[in-house]
Amino acid sequence: MKPLEIIRNCLILSLLLAMSMVTASAHADVVVIVSAKSSITLLTAAQTTRIFLGKVDSFPDDSDAFPIDQAEGSAIRDEFYSKVVHKSPSQLAAYWAKVIFTGDGRPPEMLESDMAVRKAVAKNPNAIGYIDKSAVDKSVRVILAP
Amino acid sequence: MAIGYYFFALIGIFACVTNAEATGTDQPMFTFGGFGSLGVSHSSMRLGDYTLDSTIPKGAGLSEDWSTGNDSRIAGHLAAQFTPKVSAVLQVVSEYNAGNSYQPEVEWANVKYAFTPDAYIRVGRIALPTFLDSDNRDVGYSYVWIHPPIELYRQLAIAHSDGVDAMYRVDIGEVGNTIKAIIYGENTIERATSKSISKDMWGIFDTIEYGPTTTHVGYQKRLSASENLQTGVTGAWVRNSDLSVGVNYDPGNWFAMSEWIQRKSTTNITAMYVSGGYRVKKFTPYLTYSQNSQGSFLPGFPPPSSNSILLANRAQSTVSLGVRWDFMKNTDLKLQYDQVKLSDNSNGFLANVPTNVNLYGTTFHVISAVVDFVF
Incomplete structure (x- = not known):
């Protein structure tokens, strides 16, 4: 192959890769929710990150924050951590390995589905979770749509 | 070791007092987990052993062609949350140590209020x-390298202390600030022929x-002495x-980090490293440069x-090139190549170099592979 052809092929390949990433990320729409009874109306991605990584245990208004995770390996969990926290599943596992084995904390409790998370968040004014946009109803409030 | 007994006594007391009391959440009172690494390394230097730590009696090079001593260990971690305020941690690690065995040792055992x-x-x-990464340096799965850069982490003379510490965390807007203080500590490290004893330790870490972005600053002081195990004589306290x-800067797809230390005892030594990596799907290639200075003797000592x-005189520098591959859940495989350069008047950190052999200014190569896991 001539050098020009190699460069052209590389460009095409990277374009295809970029396109496949765009379609992949447009798949689901994760939103961060609190109970409709909560006084929290808005949270930044950075504030949400700190709550889910256990770096703080309260909301910016000092009320207790109780984060709820979704099941390991679920698409919604991977999307939340990639879009909001900027960590891949293995980066997240490595992070918790450090925290757990230094005795500094434990990962959030886990629930199995959008429905279960919505229900748990709806009845606890201190809870915070993430679900697919399509699962939102009046019992919860969206505070971040990344 | 007395503190270990106090610890178990305390656990017993708390367990009895708080047995019936609810912990306030649905999380169980006891959680058990563990981590481990299985690693091999090979060195092109045949006149000395490439060892990670002064307590490891032999390694790849002179004593062994391929060695598992540097990067193999298994550990169990028991955490107990007795009440929302009272918790305890026990961590036992089995790794190659001064006794030429994998005899398990209590790495941590503490009660937190x-x-x-x-x-x-x-x-x-x-x-x-x-x-x-000094408190998680045994947990290979928690960082990208095969092991933390040797020139800097060899300066971590003491990994744990028996004593008391305190933590205070305060948030200013979106800035989290954590202050830790070692209020009192002591430690003993056993080597093949000597024992390093430390006491009156205190320190502050922010x-x-x-x-x-994460920044970390620490200052610590202690008195240390060395006991010769053959003669039983303890040297002067220093x-x-x-x-x-x-x-450390880690926005997600890549990271860059650097650390530096200045150690003063009878000598003044500095060490540092810079490291960076880029994450491509499940692969993280990384590059590290690390070095330590020669110790210069300070005035006022015999x-x-x-x-x-x-x-x-242990100055050396290393360029490391490696890759971490997260090929399975909670498991990674890492490969690393090190080019180690000894300074002009130093055998570096090579162990078991025969008397009168000098390897000053030599360059040698080390290759290592490790599988890390957590459970």
């Missing part, structure tokens, strides 16, 4: 937070986190002071013995 979620005091065997600084001159 949390006044608030942002302030605690701990009693027992506690990790010393000298570096960014970690600031803002978005993807005052040590260590100042360490580190920064003339150094030939052995202390030898121990002070």
